[in-house]
Amino acid sequence: MMKAAQWDPSQKKVVVNTIPIPSPGENQFLVKIGSASLCHSDFMSTAMPHKEPITIGHEGAGYVHKLHPSAENKGFRLGDAIGFTYIIDCCFECEGCKVHNNHCLVQESHTQGFTAPGLFADYALVDYHSAILLPESLSVKTASPMFCAGITAFHCVDSCHLQPGQWLVIIGCGGLGQLATQYAKAMGFRVVGVDINDNILATVKRQGADAVFNSVTNPNYVDEVKAFMDRGPNKGADAVAVFSAADAAYRSAPPLVKLGGIIMVVGLPKNGVTFDALDIARGTFQVRGDSTGTPDRMKKAIDFSAKHGIASEVEVYPSLESVNDMVEKMRRGESTKRMVVSFD
Numbered sequence: 001m002m003k004a005a006q007w008d009p010s011q012k013k014v015v016v017n018t019i020p021i022p023s024p025g026e027n028q029f030l031v032k033i034g035s036a037s038l039c040h041s042d043f044m045s046t047a048m049p050h051k052e053p054i055t056i057g058h059e060g061a062g063y064v065h066k067l068h069p070s071a072e073n074k075g076f077r078l079g080d081a082i083g084f085t086y087i088i089d090c091c092f093e094c095e096g097c098k099v100h101n102n103h104c105l106v107q108e109s110h111t112q113g114f115t116a117p118g119l120f121a122d123y124a125l126v127d128y129h130s131a132i133l134l135p136e137s138l139s140v141k142t143a144s145p146m147f148c149a150g151i152t153a154f155h156c157v158d159s160c161h162l163q164p165g166q167w168l169v170i171i172g173c174g175g176l177g178q179l180a181t182q183y184a185k186a187m188g189f190r191v192v193g194v195d196i197n198d199n200i201l202a203t204v205k206r207q208g209a210d211a212v213f214n215s216v217t218n219p220n221y222v223d224e225v226k227a228f229m230d231r232g233p234n235k236g237a238d239a240v241a242v243f244s245a246a247d248a249a250y251r252s253a254p255p256l257v258k259l260g261g262i263i264m265v266v267g268l269p270k271n272g273v274t275f276d277a278l279d280i281a282r283g284t285f286q287v288r289g290d291s292t293g294t295p296d297r298m299k300k301a302i303d304f305s306a307k308h309g310i311a312s313e314v315e316v317y318p319s320l321e322s323v324n325d326m327v328e329k330m331r332r333g334e335s336t337k338r339m340v341v342s343f344d
Contacts, residue, residue: 004121005323006053014324030066034140058086060119135306145312153179154301164188172244265289
């Protein structure tokens with residue numbers, strides 16, 4: 001038996017339950033979790049119509065504990081420290097999986113923490129296709145945010161296809177935005193951070209942002225951002241990446257991007273995203289999006305992180321019993337770092 005932090009739909013909170021340890025199926029490992037971290041997306045799980053408690057969490061790192069025979073001789077051994085993405089039960093080979101594993105056309109895929117048991121548990125199941133060996137410079141005890149937030153932030157910055165010296169505005173400078181700032185600076189880009197929290201802005205400035213602006217307390221921030229970039233007639237940034245899920249964040253993106261520039265969709269507003277169709281048709285700006293992507297893209301992101309010493313700033317919690325407090329702290333908007341349970 002093992003402990004798991006589960007969202008209980010009847011109590012409307014996270015409780016720690018004792019449940020059976022799962023057995024690995026075809027192509028799977030049983031992983032001893034070393035760290036698991038909370039993401040804003042986990043609130044989407046708590047809003048789903050679960051009838052029974054479900055283990056939450058989709059960011060994890062850990063140790064290979066047991067291998068299904070079909071997962072042997074795949075480059076992993078017992079005790080290996082690994083990181084992994086959070087989609088299971090997909091084929092990893094079809095046309096849909098090549099876009100994103102949630103689109104598997106062969107069988108119904110499941111997302112850990114949402115439609116399958118998540119990672120705030122002593123053990124979890126991982127498909128070997130979605131795992132990589134953890135670089136020695138990344139500690140398994142704190143590496144969990146890198147396998148959702150980290151690879152998402154990397155892909156979103158990398159997919160802007162900017163050149164060194166070009167400008168990236170990051171709207172929403174929480175955990176993802178902070179990682180994006182680090183990646184952008186390591187790639188040689190110039191960065192402006194926009195957020196509504198001065199403490200968060202101070203953190204992202206310390207991490208290398210060239211300038212930061214509070215979009216609530218400074219009503220002239222759009223003009224001041226453009227003035228800071230001092231681009232003359234070209235005006236706005238080469239790309240604007242929106243990591244916030246607030247509707248206002250997306251409304252603020254078009255005025256900040258240059259003519260023909262890129263708006264990168266990352267944050268997930270409850271009611272979706274709307275842009276003026278005429279702007280898109282005329283090329284006023286381009287709209288792109290990215291996410292954790294497919295497992296074959298993960299190694300590039302993690303290797304870049306290890307090479308440049310990029311990692312999430314974390315607040316470590318000692319046990320699964322802390323998860324409900326973590327959820328409530330994030331719900332109140334008081335978290336300024338990635339909150340991680342580090343297992344013994």
